[in-house]
Amino acid sequence: MFKTQRAKVTIRCNICGEKFTLRGRREPGGQVETGFKQCLCDNDKHFSFNES
Numbered sequence: 001m002f003k004t005q006r007a008k009v010t011i012r013c014n015i016c017g018e019k020f021t022l023r024g025r026r027e028p029g030g031q032v033e034t035g036f037k038q039c040l041c042d043n044d045k046h047f048s049f050n051e052s
């Protein structure tokens, strides 16, 4: 049984431009939880998120 919706999210670091493609789990509030913590450059705040 798969009740949680899965979503693919592209996260781009606004500091160094690195891109990460992650699969996440959609929360009831509409946000996608990917478990992503921080970029390789230690940035953990400034990101662009794109759901696909």
Ligand SMILES: [Zn+2]
Pocket: 013, 014, 015, 016, 017, 018, 039, 040, 041, 042, 043
């Ligand atoms: Zn970065």
